[in-house]
Amino acid sequence: MPQDVTFDLPFDTPVSDHLEYARARHLRWIWDMGLVRSQAGFEEYRSWDLPQAAARTYPHASAADMVVLMNWFSLAFLFDDQFDASRPDRADRILDVARELIVTPLRPAGSRPRVVCPITVAWAQVWDHLSDGMSLTWRTRFAASWGRFLVAHCEEVDLAARGIAGTLDLDEYTEFRRRTVGIHHSIDAGERSRGFEVPAQVQAHPLMERMRDLAADTIGFMNDIHSFERERRRGDGHNLIAVLHRDRALPWEAAAEEAYRMTNARLTEYLDLESQVPQMCDELTLNEDERHRVQQGVEAIQHWINGNYEWALVSGRYTAAKEGPAVKGSVDDLLAV
């Protein structure tokens, strides 16, 4: 059921012209980098259609950058699947790799990873390209956004490994979800994809901070709704519908409805704040160029909310009826050397 749930989003966002060009190069790359190691892993990965997600969330990227953005998506999503609840002993290795991923953007460009596996080698290569030409301020912001996301992912793995994934109450879960969804760094990457930077004082303004958080909530909740079947299949208790069912004692149908209502409430609050952006620009006495970059920053958020949504409706990642090794965890082990 939940992958069919539709939302009424007031954004009309473009799709990159480079989708097919970049997809072909990207699919070669994941084999070359050892990110897929079997035909079954490749078929499962291809069914997710991450290239479409990248082409929708970063529609203005150049052809060469689009390949790298797809490459980045692949390693992030594939890493996300490396934990398998039936193998709690993998938690320490996942944490080791996550810390390496956190540290990479803090190293000088061109450094080699210290913890070596397909995921870390791929990320070091992607980061060299992704950080190229960006300011220290942007690199600092991206590194912290990315690091906070990976730290939250480690917490999630730890909870699952200890068998207590389903113990967060609704407030704890929504706070947690904002960190695990990984939207802050995804929006940051929007600047790189279009070759601009949001002015530092805007990024530091409470309005922009709150807009980013609300975008993360909206996308995280939508994702929970669309991936509900996949996560139930995988025994993953970190899903808004499951938390509402358990913590608020709601029947499944009512829990799904409440999740839908909560998602729309976050979206409405986001849209309300978005309408206050011109006042913020006045308050900060921004010039024309700075206002233009703020507008592009807002569009980067819209591209993510809408692009992720459009992709999730059709991605094979969230298909309800599924068989095979991907039902439980990842198909290929990507943490071994």
Next chain:
Amino acid sequence: MPQDVTFDLPFDTPVSDHLEYARARHLRWIWDMGLVRSQAGFEEYRSWDLPQAAARTYPHASAADMVVLMNWFSLAFLFDDQFDASRPDRADRILDVARELIVTPLRPAGSRPRVVCPITVAWAQVWDHLSDGMSLTWRTRFAASWGRFLVAHCEEVDLAARGIAGTLDLDEYTEFRRRTVGIHHSIDAGERSRGFEVPAQVQAHPLMERMRDLAADTIGFMNDIHSFERERRRGDGHNLIAVLHRDRALPWEAAAEEAYRMTNARLTEYLDLESQVPQMCDELTLNEDERHRVQQGVEAIQHWINGNYEWALVSGRYTAAKEGPAVKGSVDDLLAV
């Protein structure tokens, strides 16, 4: 010889009134936290007089904050000494602990460390206090500054463990030294100590970025000069004088003179840029309050250059003639649980 070397610094910076109050509480704390575990370790630690360094570099901190800043210094300096070239097997444990220290500021306030030892437990406690009341933008900047420093420290440990510490040429070393000296996050902490924040657009300005780098170079080079005897005693090849001796084939005396000249050149360039700060404020059309915070930000840099210098001249950490366990590495093992 080198600890006697004096510089002519054009700053006259204050010393905190809370030195003695905070020192007493701090010295109790390091025992309570297990950061010293023996009388010998305590005597060695006390001889460094880090409380004086904190009182000089953060002269405007409240009494309670001064204790925490001293606590922070202790764990950072004691961690720095945990590598012992005669025990290369310790490198992996040091890296494990360093990654935990990097991750701490990326976690929600009040989180427990996942890698547990006296250093990480102490840092989690210090960070909760140090981050209190600071903006997301500041926490992001601090986390990245701190992370880059610890990453560089790990590289240093790796080089030493592989026996190739003395292989960097002068250019490589000066780039490396800027990262290992740990000044960027130390200056960031100046804002917390005085309860202000440098405006985000100033922090992102190339002039301020360059001033911070030059302050790091100046302090790093001064520190290399003052700690030369200590580091030669410990077999540490990462010292500007040693690099000049080796890479430029200079006799020791000439290498020390060249290091002195290089230090003054960085300081001169820093001072030149400092004089351009008012123009930067005009260019960014800052208001009075913002200009005041920029001025405090510049003073935070001055407090570090001058305060660290005044302390280094008298600290027992850099005493040339020394015997006992501190000659080789740390006195106490602080990485075990």
